[in-house]
Amino acid sequence: MDEDDYESRGSSQKSNGKRGAPSSSQSHSSGSQKRVMRDIDDDSDQDDHAPKTIRATTVGSKVLDILPEDFERFVKDTVRLAIFSSHSEAATVKRDDIKALLGTHTRLYDSVFEKAQERLRKVFGMEMAELTTKGRSGKNEEKGTKTYILRSTLPLDLLGSESLDWEDQLEDQGLLMVILSLIMVREGVIFESHLKQHFRRLMLMEEGSDIDKKMDMFLKKRYIEKSKLEYLDESGEKIEMEVRWGARARAEIPEENVVRFIEEIFGPEAPKTLRASIEKASNIRTKTTDSNDADAAEASNGTPCGSSSNAIRL
Structure with a gap:
């Protein structure tokens, strides 16, 4: 091999880069496959989260970002607390006691309380009524105390x-x-x-x-x-x-x-x-x-x- 052939072969290798490296068309095809795979993976992640959106709890016209079974548990716990408290010495339940049952979901208080009232009336013939306080003369406007008792809603007959x-x-x-x-x-x-x-x-x-x-x-x-x-x-x-x-x-x-x-x-x-x-x-x-x-x-x-x-x- 003479010196001219050696230089021409070397220059050819430099222009092609490393041996075995893919051509530009091959690189483009591989990149497309990776993007397709990533899209498939992203779709699968969305599917995993889809049920939480589909199964959101609806109370009246409100849509709550909580699973129905979790909301139902809060309602049952509130009903149970109200009934058990009615047999205590004070026979009362406080709003803070109900909120404590909700943990970090206190924003759901109104919805849970409303549903618990509905359950108490329909199943037990009772409802939670807020106690009030009045001025000493008895004629002042009543104020809520954030404390409830159970009272009957049974019909007269x-x-x-x-x-x-x-x-x-x-x-x-x-x-x-x-x-x-x-x-x-x-x-x-x-x-x-x-x-x-x-x-x-x-x-x-x-x-x-x-x-x-x-x-x-x-x-x-x-x-x-x-x-x-x-x-x-x-x-x-x-x-x-x-x-x-x-x-x-x-x-x-x-x-x-x-x-x-x-x-x-x-x-x-x-x-x-x-x-x-x-x-x-x-x-x-x-x-x-x-x-x-x-x-x-x-x-x-x-x-x-x-x-x-x-x-x-x-």
Whole structure:
């Protein structure tokens, strides 16, 4: 091989690059295959995430970014908490307790609460009602407390039937209705000493009576509230305990039910102006005159006193 042949062969190798390197057409084809493979991989990743979008939970007109089974678990936990709390000493559940169940999903509170209410009404005949607080005069606007109790939503005909066995609760219900009636006809407040005077007239303060224990139970369960009042009279300074309807009574028992209870205590010999007198003494207006006939017809059908869609639960 002469020197000219060696140089020409070397220059040829330099122009072609490394031995075995692909041509420009081969490189283009390989690049296309890699891009196709990447597109296929990207599609497979999207498919893995697609079910989460398709199975998003819908509550009313809202679409929530949570799986249906997770949302259902939150609803069941809320219903369970409400029912278990109703058997506790306070018989209440707080909004923060419900939010604690949701963990990092507290933004779902309204939707979960709405669905839990629907489940409670449909399955258990109950609902969560928010307790309120009122000013000492009893006439101030009520404010929410972010605390709930369970109250009944059962229809009147079922409450008055033999389907429900109230067992020993009837005695406590009757006593509570008497107490609430006496408070209501005093414009919403009565001295505890005056209340006990009525108990003596009704022979509820006899020896061996547990009326004080019953009052403590109503107080603990928030059917009544007590507050201290200091005032001056002719004999000097006096301290009295005032008794009012409690937050739970305001949530569970409509004033109209108490008016009916008083009317049924008087019976058929009640004066025609009894309802008007009760409403005046209570500073309330429960019914229009046009609906009084309907109330009388309902009472004559055997509706139990004090019963309503909001039954007393002691």
